[in-house]
Amino acid sequence: MGMVDSTQTPKISAGRPHDVIIVGGGLAGGLIALALHRHAPGCRFLLVEAGRSLGGHHRWSWFETDLGAQTQGLMAGFALNGWDDGYDIAFPGLGRTLPTSYRSLASAEFHAKLIAELPADRVLPGTKAAALDAGGVTLTDGTRLAARRVIDCRPFKPSKALSGGWQVFLGQQFRCDAPHGLTRPVIMDASVDQIAPYGNGAAYRFVYVLPLSPTEVFVEDTYYADEPRMDGELLKVRVADYAHRNGWHGEVVDSEAGILPVISGGDFKAALAEVAIPGVALAGARGGFSHPLTSYTLPFAVDNALAIANLIARRPDVSGTELAAFCHRRAKRHWRATAYYRMLSRMLFEAAEPDKRVVVFEHFYALQGALVERFYAGRSTWPDRLRILTGKPPVTIGRAVRALFSSGKPLDTKPLKMETPA
Numbered sequence: 001m002g003m004v005d006s007t008q009t010p011k012i013s014a015g016r017p018h019d020v021i022i023v024g025g026g027l028a029g030g031l032i033a034l035a036l037h038r039h040a041p042g043c044r045f046l047l048v049e050a051g052r053s054l055g056g057h058h059r060w061s062w063f064e065t066d067l068g069a070q071t072q073g074l075m076a077g078f079a080l081n082g083w084d085d086g087y088d089i090a091f092p093g094l095g096r097t098l099p100t101s102y103r104s105l106a107s108a109e110f111h112a113k114l115i116a117e118l119p120a121d122r123v124l125p126g127t128k129a130a131a132l133d134a135g136g137v138t139l140t141d142g143t144r145l146a147a148r149r150v151i152d153c154r155p156f157k158p159s160k161a162l163s164g165g166w167q168v169f170l171g172q173q174f175r176c177d178a179p180h181g182l183t184r185p186v187i188m189d190a191s192v193d194q195i196a197p198y199g200n201g202a203a204y205r206f207v208y209v210l211p212l213s214p215t216e217v218f219v220e221d222t223y224y225a226d227e228p229r230m231d232g233e234l235l236k237v238r239v240a241d242y243a244h245r246n247g248w249h250g251e252v253v254d255s256e257a258g259i260l261p262v263i264s265g266g267d268f269k270a271a272l273a274e275v276a277i278p279g280v281a282l283a284g285a286r287g288g289f290s291h292p293l294t295s296y297t298l299p300f301a302v303d304n305a306l307a308i309a310n311l312i313a314r315r316p317d318v319s320g321t322e323l324a325a326f327c328h329r330r331a332k333r334h335w336r337a338t339a340y341y342r343m344l345s346r347m348l349f350e351a352a353e354p355d356k357r358v359v360v361f362e363h364f365y366a367l368q369g370a371l372v373e374r375f376y377a378g379r380s381t382w383p384d385r386l387r388i389l390t391g392k393p394p395v396t397i398g399r400a401v402r403a404l405f406s407s408g409k410p411l412d413t414k415p416l417k418m419e420t421p422a
C-alpha cells in the first residue's frame, strides 16, 4: 500500500459517505461497479482507478460455457468478438476442432461500455488510492473519501505463502494486407518448438490465435515457465515468425504482454492475510479469485460482481465488515473448489520436465469436449478428474508422487514490470 504524507492535512471530500468505494477499475472492480449500477440502483458507489482508462490495456477471453445463463447477462452489451464454430488445437501428435463457442473482449471496449453506462460522477479514473480502511479511502493527494463499505480490487500481489510457476505471454494484433483465411480461434498451437521465453532452456510453449476480422489476427506466444521472466524482443520475433509462416503479412496495430501466476499450492490463509485490511472486502485476482492453472479470472469476476450486487440490493444495510466476511467466505470456497487444478499445476511444474510438459496438455486435449469445457470453467466432476489423470503419463510415478506432496516453489518473485510492448 502507498504511503500518505503525514504532514499533509487530509482534504475531506464534502457530502455524505459513499455507500461503496471500489478501489481498482480493472476487470473485477469495473464489473462490480456495473453490477451495482444494474442490480442495486439505490447504491451510491464510486469506482477509483489509478490509470487513465478502466481495464488496463489487454483483452480477456473466455469460453461461453464458462458463464452461466444469469452471469452471461452482465457481459451483454459489451462489444465482444465471438466465434460459434468451435476452436482448434494442435499438438505434435494431435489436431482437433472442439465445439465450444469462444468470446473475447478488448479493454478499450470494456472502458467504453463502462464510461457510457455508469453515471460520470461514479467513476474516478486517473486517481490513485494511497490507503484503504474500513471507513473509506485516502487518495495520494491527501483527499479523504468516506465510505460505508470499501472493496479492494487492486492487482494480484505475489506471495511467498503461495507456490507454483508462471504463465508468460506476448501477443500482437496484425492488420493483414490480405484476408488471413481463418474462421476459428486456435486456442493452443503447441506444435511449435518447446523453448523458454528467455535464454535457451525449455518450457511448455504454444501459440494462441484469434481471427478478429477477415483481415485482423491476434497472435500470442505463451509459455508455462519456471521464472517470471520474458525477453519481449525475442517473443516479438517469434510472433512475427509464426505470422510469416502462416502467410499473414501486415502491420502490428496492437500488443499486450503478461506474466501471471500459475498456483500449485500454498497457505491461502497466510497469503490473504498479507493483503487483507480489516473491514475491507477483497475481490479480483488479489482476493484469490483466479483459475490456478490457466490464471484466468473472468468467470469468477462476473460471479462475484453479481453476488456482491445482489447482497447489497437484498440487504442495503449490510456493513463493510459483513461484506468483507462475505467475500472472504467466497474466496475460501473458491480455494477449496480449485484444489484439483493446483494439483495439476504441481504435476506440470514439478513432475514433468519442461520439454515434456507439452505431452501433459496433449493428453488432456485428446479427452471428451464436454470435459474440456468443465475444466476451463473450473467445474470438473470427479469422473473428469479421474479421467484426466488416467492414461500413459509423461512423468515417472516417483516424480508424480513427489510432486503430489511437494510444497512447491514460492511465488514471491515480483514479475518484471510489464510495459505494453510497442
Ligand SMILES: Cc1cc2nc3c(=O)[nH]c(=O)nc-3n(C[C@H](O)[C@H](O)[C@H](O)COP(=O)(O)OP(=O)(O)OC[C@H]3O[C@@H](n4cnc5c(N)ncnc54)[C@H](O)[C@@H]3O)c2cc1C
Residues within 6 Å of the ligand: 023, 024, 025, 026, 027, 028, 029, 048, 049, 050, 051, 054, 055, 056, 057, 058, 059, 060, 061, 062, 127, 128, 129, 130, 153, 154, 155, 156, 256, 257, 258, 259, 260, 283, 284, 285, 286, 295, 296, 297, 298, 299
Ligand atoms: C495481458 C493479459 C491478458 C489476460 N488475458 C486473460 C483472458 O483472456 N481471460 C481471463 O480470464 N483472464 C486474463 N488475464 C488474467 C486476469 O483476468 C486479468 O489480469 C484481470 O484483469 C484481473 O482482474 P483484476 O480486476 O483482479 O485486476 P486488474 O485488471 O489488474 O485491475 C486492478 C486495477 O487496479 C488499479 N490500481 C492499482 N493500484 C491502485 C491504486 N492504488 N488506486 C487505484 N487503482 C489502483 C490498476 O490500475 C488496475 O486497473 C489476463 C491478464 C493479462 C495481464
